[in-house]
Amino acid sequence: MNAPEPPPDEDGHPGHSLEALDVAARLNQEYISWDQLRTRRNLGYPAEEIWKYMSTFRRSSRRTCRIGSLRFSWNITPRMINSLHTLDMNHTAGSLLGHRLNRHSRHIYAVDSSMNEAISSAVLSGAMIQTAAAKKLLRERRAPKNPAETIVCNAYASLEMSREYKDREMSQEMLFDLNRTASGGESVLRNTDSPIPEEYSRDPSVEPMPFREIGKALADLGEFVADDSVHPLIRAFAAEYILFRIRPFESWNGITARSVASWLMSRSGYDVSTYLAISSILRARSAQYRLAFETSAAEGDDMTYAVGFCLSSMCEAMDSFLEDAERRAQENNEMLEGLSVNDLNPRQRTILADLARNPTGSTISEVAAKHQVSYQTARADLILLSQRRLVRKGSRDGHRDTYVYSAKTL
Numbered sequence: 001m002n003a004p005e006p007p008p009d010e011d012g013h014p015g016h017s018l019e020a021l022d023v024a025a026r027l028n029q030e031y032i033s034w035d036q037l038r039t040r041r042n043l044g045y046p047a048e049e050i051w052k053y054m055s056t057f058r059r060s061s062r063r064t065c066r067i068g069s070l071r072f073s074w075n076i077t078p079r080m081i082n083s084l085h086t087l088d089m090n091h092t093a094g095s096l097l098g099h100r101l102n103r104h105s106r107h108i109y110a111v112d113s114s115m116n117e118a119i120s121s122a123v124l125s126g127a128m129i130q131t132a133a134a135k136k137l138l139r140e141r142r143a144p145k146n147p148a149e150t151i152v153c154n155a156y157a158s159l160e161m162s163r164e165y166k167d168r169e170m171s172q173e174m175l176f177d178l179n180r181t182a183s184g185g186e187s188v189l190r191n192t193d194s195p196i197p198e199e200y201s202r203d204p205s206v207e208p209m210p211f212r213e214i215g216k217a218l219a220d221l222g223e224f225v226a227d228d229s230v231h232p233l234i235r236a237f238a239a240e241y242i243l244f245r246i247r248p249f250e251s252w253n254g255i256t257a258r259s260v261a262s263w264l265m266s267r268s269g270y271d272v273s274t275y276l277a278i279s280s281i282l283r284a285r286s287a288q289y290r291l292a293f294e295t296s297a298a299e300g301d302d303m304t305y306a307v308g309f310c311l312s313s314m315c316e317a318m319d320s321f322l323e324d325a326e327r328r329a330q331e332n333n334e335m336l337e338g339l340s341v342n343d344l345n346p347r348q349r350t351i352l353a354d355l356a357r358n359p360t361g362s363t364i365s366e367v368a369a370k371h372q373v374s375y376q377t378a379r380a381d382l383i384l385l386s387q388r389r390l391v392r393k394g395s396r397d398g399h400r401d402t403y404v405y406s407a408k409t410l
Contacts, residue, residue, distance in 0.1 A: 004291065004298040007034035008048050020045040024053030031077045031304055033295045065224050067242055068209055068217035074238065074303040083311040084231060090318065091270045104346040109275055109325065111372055116277035118156035124283055125254040126200040127151035139369035150184055155255045158182040162263035163274070170222040175248070178259045182252040189214055190250055202286040203254035204293030208247035217246045225264055232268035236261040237310035241293060241303050276317040278310070285313065331357070339390065339407050347371060348381050352390055352405070361394040361404035
């Protein structure tokens, strides 16, 4: 994909055509970029003239912040207003989930979504690994055996750290901690204006600011994320974009930037973000992700494109989660219908439903890892279900027994 073309010089005044003004006002509702405008047909007026009108409208309503020597700006588009309204109405787990999932199922979903978020963030930053293999790695909590597994484990640790830090203020120390965790070793500030591209990365590629400005820029970023006059989700995704522009570290800036966005969402009370694998959407739309950030950079750090895309992705992640939760809840009810399971606790009912979905069965270790309980607890649950003739031992997986679903409805 070609890099977005920078817009023409905005100096001078546009013409005095009311019709051209109306066209510009309509196109600004979509907040199209110069790259999109210049390829539009049948505008009726030169694209350069319409762009000057559009730029005038945007300057009159935009907000700005200064980070280092750069000025960043953003507008709030109608689509962004709709996204913010949807996300604000569902900002807590309770408001989003209602009675869809029991407490244990919520915990399982939170863990699963966090894994998906970390794995997708790792893949965006260059990890070459399949999601199923990465999840198995994280659930078994084993040591990584290759670079891709190492990136996944480090991304997951960085994400978990960002949520543990939700009561802390933004500081350079916190950024170093997140990047050190993402790198699995040292965190080193960039000391060149020509950083080496990260291999296989699908992260946005934007020109970094001069490395001598990094310290001042990070201090300015701390002030920006503390500005309560800006909506917290705007701040979260703007911080992600700004960190791509600062590119403060020698490596793993993408994972660090997404962890900072997660930190700010958690800090601002958006605990629903725990259930949303936003990076899974960014990974699936990686070309659009890059284009949105690169368009923002091409148009003088107008962050509207980058922030708007991330807000839409968060809404899409929420829709995907709700659809999956509804489906799983319905499947669980159908699978357990006609069984005498009312005296089982929510975890045991969830384990039983999971085994009903998996004809090959699961080992005690696999059940313990998926449901985030100890080996002894998982073993006790499976023995109880076996005694109730709801599950039985299946074929052995090496030296380990597997348990398979065997219940019969009444």
